[in-house]
Amino acid sequence: MKTILKFVVAAAAVSTFGLAAATPASAQMTMPEACKSETAASGTMQMPGGDMGRMAEHQKAMMEGMRETEPAMMQGMMAKDPDVAFVCGMIAHHTAAINMSEVELKYGDDQQAKSMAEKIIEAQKKEIEEMTNWVKEHSN
Helix, strand or coil: CHHHHHHHHHHHHHHHHHHHHHCCHHHCCCCCHHHCCHHHCCCCCCCCCCCCCCCCHHHHHHHHHHHHHHHHHHHHCCCCCHHHHHHHHHHHHHHHHHHHHHHHHHHCCCHHHHHHHHHHHHHHHHHHHHHHHHHHHHCC
16 A cells, blocks of 8 residues: 555656646746756756755755655645545645744744744644645545
């Protein structure tokens, strides 16, 4: 069963990353130039494999926070009901936002950015609670 689940999660990951290419350019998010890096020059997020040795500590921490939530996001999106799939995927997505915000609080220097991180943590925790309750009420 675990092998099948791993396959389903991997298949979902492949199909999800394929969706980015199919999305019209007008619907894709425009990132400020300062947000772009050489590793993401193609416009897609490149999550390095095991070699994070050349990254700064904050980069490693953010990548780890994303990796931590990715399996749950992919698994959640595999729910048969599209509404449940959306909400389950968003719970993990919001958790990733909290993880990244906690990294900002630990490593960041700018008070305005830290304030944004605090607001994100507060809002995302509240939304995760709302979504978790919704899933409990709406899933079979």
